[in-house]
Amino acid sequence: MKLLNAFTLLSVAMSAALWAAPPMPALKPHPEAVANTHPPGDVDRPELVPFVIANPATLPGIVVDETAATLVGRWQYSTHTPPYVGLGYLHDQKEGKGQKSVTFTPTLPRDGVYEVRIAHCYNIRRSTSAPIKIHHADGETMVRINQQEEPPHGRLFRSLGKFRFRAGRDGWVRVSNDGTDPKHVVIADAVQWLEQTP
Numbered sequence: 001m002k003l004l005n006a007f008t009l010l011s012v013a014m015s016a017a018l019w020a021a022p023p024m025p026a027l028k029p030h031p032e033a034v035a036n037t038h039p040p041g042d043v044d045r046p047e048l049v050p051f052v053i054a055n056p057a058t059l060p061g062i063v064v065d066e067t068a069a070t071l072v073g074r075w076q077y078s079t080h081t082p083p084y085v086g087l088g089y090l091h092d093q094k095e096g097k098g099q100k101s102v103t104f105t106p107t108l109p110r111d112g113v114y115e116v117r118i119a120h121c122y123n124i125r126r127s128t129s130a131p132i133k134i135h136h137a138d139g140e141t142m143v144r145i146n147q148q149e150e151p152p153h154g155r156l157f158r159s160l161g162k163f164r165f166r167a168g169r170d171g172w173v174r175v176s177n178d179g180t181d182p183k184h185v186v187i188a189d190a191v192q193w194l195e196q197t198p
Contacts, residue, residue, distance in 0.1 A: 027056075027067050027086050034076035036088055044081055044123070051083035051155045059085070061114075061194040064104040066090050073100030075188065081121040083156045085190035089121055092177040092186045101176040102188035110167045111137070113196040117157040118173065119189040120147050127184040133174045136163035147187050162196060 029035070043049060056063045065086045075090040092100045108114070116134055120126070126147035134141045143160055151158040165171040177186040 036077035
């Protein structure tokens with residue numbers, strides 16, 4: 001009987017804590033981005049909708065969504081091509097080549113080696129050579145990725161490599177449209193840092 005009462009009290013306490021917990025803040029579109037022009041449900045690949053990650057906080061590691069990124073130039077929201085993280089993804093509108101960038105800056109809990117992954121949707125309208133700069137503890141690394149190819153992790157994330165980072169906000173990842181084909185769009189969505197065990 002005492003065990004049952006203790007269990008009941010614990011259940012009541014947990015329920016009260018859950019009700020008292022503040023709701024997760026809703027994501028808001030980046031204030032500097034151009035609004036999405038596609039109505040809800042207007043997608044070109046409906047079979048990929050189940051791969052959308054609506055809440056970035058459910059992903060492992062440290063994830064920086066475009067809603068928290070620093071934008072240079074005019075980027076536009078879209079949800080037309082799933083999958084994506086959060087509210088949608090940004091694209092460069094095939095304009096201002098060499099003048100636009102999106103910088104993702106994490107707050108890392110400690111020094112260490114992190115695998116860096118970048119999220120992007122994919123189709124034939126995407127850049128085949130999107131430049132990504134990783135600023136880490138040992139300098140900077142530039143890679144170019146083909147955003148027409150399906151990312152291998154959940155059909156959404158692609159690994160950029162493993163790099164050493166310092167704790168705090170010293171490191172970042174920057175997507176730009178420098179040197180990309182004006183017939184293709186560059187996508188910026190989210191970046192994930194996964195701490196590696198020694």
